[in-house]
Amino acid sequence: MAEPLRIALAGLGTVGAGVVRLLEANSALVARRAGRPIEITAVSARERGKDRGVDLTPYAWVDDMQAMAGRTDVDVVVELVGGSDGPALTLARAALDAGKGLVTANKAMIAHHGLALAELAALHGAPLRFEAAVAGGIPVVKGLREGASANTIERIYGILNGTCNYILSEMERTGGDFADMLRGAQDQGFAEADPAFDIEGVDAAHKLAILAAIGFGARIDFAAVATTGIGEVSAADIAQADALGFVIRLVGVASLSTREGETPHLLQRVRPCLVPRGHPLAHVTGATNAVVAEGDFVGRLLFQGAGAGDGPTASAVVADLIDIARGDRTAPFSVPVAELEAFPKADPGHRLGRDYIRFTVTDRPGVLAEITAAMRDAGVSIESLIQRGRASNGGDVLVAMVTHEGPERCVTKAVDLLSGSPSLTAPPLVMPILKD
Ligand SMILES: NC(=O)c1ccc[n+]([C@@H]2O[C@H](COP(=O)([O-])OP(=O)(O)OC[C@H]3O[C@@H](n4cnc5c(N)ncnc54)[C@H](OP(=O)(O)O)[C@@H]3O)[C@@H](O)[C@H]2O)c1
Structure with a gap:
């Protein structure tokens, strides 16, 4: 069998310990599917003495996880520490800069810095994978x-x-x-x-x-x-x-x-x-x-x-490692990073859909007429309206309505027209209705 893929695990909490367990339990199957063994060489966390329910004695303990990026016995750094910035980001950058692969479960870091990390990965020809960052075990x-x-x-x-x-x-x-x-x-x-x-x-x-x-x-x-x-x-x-x-x-x-x-x-x-x-x-x-x-x-x-948990998340992390071991170099965001497009932000007012609107109002005559007049003036067509029960404070009444399909800006306008009305005792809550 080919040379092993050597990995360093930074972070040995829920997910990190899960990865150790999975690689122990399924090592033969993983090696067969990856075409070569996947071996942990180094591990790091804050507290060396903590019982993590796994045997870490076969692996080199690294006090300063940043040192993992420079190790010659590591092909891929697996970042399972968390946090959008700070030590996780420093390690991620250092690993890619050193031409090592990076696997992470860190959605906050990818959401904030994914583009820069993908650029770094492309520059150094290093693989970057983050399956576990979205919906845990779901591929x-x-x-x-x-x-x-x-x-x-x-x-x-x-x-x-x-x-x-x-x-x-x-x-x-x-x-x-x-x-x-x-x-x-x-x-x-x-x-x-x-x-x-x-x-x-x-x-x-x-x-x-x-x-x-x-x-x-x-x-x-x-x-x-x-x-x-x-x-x-x-x-x-x-x-x-x-x-x-x-x-x-x-x-x-x-x-x-x-x-x-x-x-x-x-x-x-x-x-x-x-x-x-x-x-x-x-x-x-x-x-x-x-x-x-x-x-x-x-x-x-x-x-x-x-979407979470040690087993499912470790499953996604190791799937990424198997891809890397196989030599897969698919662009992390599906197309080469230089070709990703900067789309302007859409105006949500253009959305065509139905909405649910809940009003908390004082219990007195004329309030419903005031609300329906605002809807009419804003161009919102009401599909159904329920006035039922008392609000939790006892004195107010809840009015809930569903609109017919229309532009969202009309609902926003209706809510604006009613803002400041003494009839409303709390700001209205608008929730869109998901289209089938
Ligand atoms: N938990 C989930 O189900 C799940 C699901 C999907 C994605 N994720 C993501 O996976 C990542 C890890 O999550 P987790 O739940 O496993 O977190 P966790 O249980 O809190 O584990 C974090 C690990 O990082 C270590 N650590 C923290 N700061 C460190 C530092 N400055 N230097 C060295 N080690 C440090 C901790 O060390 P000590 O143990 O010594 O304190 C711990 O082992 C996060 O990005 C999270 O968003 C988690």
């Missing part, structure tokens, strides 16, 4: 970059954060509110002690930016992702959505407008959405992730599975 990066590579991708969307999906589907199952479900997620180890990145949608936005870059051949543009988290979604919204035939999910959507004669514009958004009960994403519950890609010839592809 969606490879699926888009390779399996669907013959298609014009029209839209990519999905449930990209397991914590948010767990919270929303538990709210749906139990009728409980957001704060209780978040606590439950933390108790079960799904949500971080500081869950802000998850519940504010930032983690999903990192993954969406990566998928959009691959699917559309775009220069990655995380700053252009408009992001809204799930903190405003109430138990009442879930109940209203249910009554109307929908479930609520945090969905990242990327689409490229391709109107004839116009420069294509890229729309990237992460928002809580109403998903029709018949849509495959409506059945994705708990911490599962799912991504839909729509191609002009293949049609709708659905990728679904575990």
Whole structure:
């Protein structure tokens, strides 16, 4: 058999220890599929003495992980430390500069610096892979970059954060509110002690930016992702959505407008959405992730599975290593980095779709008339309207409506017309309805 692929593991936490376990358990199978063994030569983390549930004695311990980039017994550095900048980025740059391959699960780093790292990789002829950075164990990066590579991708969307999906589907199952479900997620180890990145949608936005870059051949543009988290979604919204035939999910959507004669514009958004009960994403519950890609010839592809966890994430990391061991040099973002396009940001006001709007209003006559007048003046056509129950503070009433399909700018205008109205006791919540 050919020479082994020698790897250095930086980070031995959930994912790093998972990679050690997988390479121990499946070493023969991995070697057969890769055409050569994949061997760990060096490992690094902060605390040498920590029990990680794996035997690290066969490998060289490196106190300063930055030294891994300079080692002559390392072909590929596997960065499993995390953080968009700091030591992870320094190591990633140093590894590529030294002509070594880089495999990472670090979505934050790829979302912020993926383009610069891909340029560095191209400059040094070094492989760069990040399957585990998007939706953990689901092979969606490879699926888009390779399996669907013959298609014009029209839209990519999905449930990209397991914590948010767990919270929303538990709210749906139990009728409980957001704060209780978040606590439950933390108790079960799904949500971080500081869950802000998850519940504010930032983690999903990192993954969406990566998928959009691959699917559309775009220069990655995380700053252009408009992001809204799930903190405003109430138990009442879930109940209203249910009554109307929908479930609520945090969905990242990327689409490229391709109107004839116009420069294509890229729309990237992460928002809580109403998903029709018949849509495959409506059945994705708990911490599962799912991504839909729509191609002009293949049609709708659905990728679904575990978006996190040591086993699934290690599976994706080692799949990348197998590709590298085989000599695969596919461009990390599907086309050579110099050919990636900088698409301008699309105006979300042009989106044609239906929306759910929830108003919290004072319980007095005339309020409904005021809301419907604003809708009329803004050109929004109402499909259904429900006024049901009291808001959680007891004195207010919730009014929920679904609009007919129309330009999103009209809904924005209607909400603007009502801003400052003494009838509204809280800002309205607008959630788009996912198109089938
Ligand atoms: N966990 C998942 O399910 C999952 C899924 C997909 C992607 N990811 C990504 O995978 C990466 C790793 O995640 P994780 O969950 O495995 O994190 P983790 O459990 O917190 O592990 C991080 C590891 O990095 C080490 N480390 C941190 N700072 C360091 C430094 N300055 N120098 C050396 N080592 C340092 C830690 O050392 P000590 O152990 O000594 O403290 C630890 O071993 C992140 O980018 C994450 O976003 C994770």
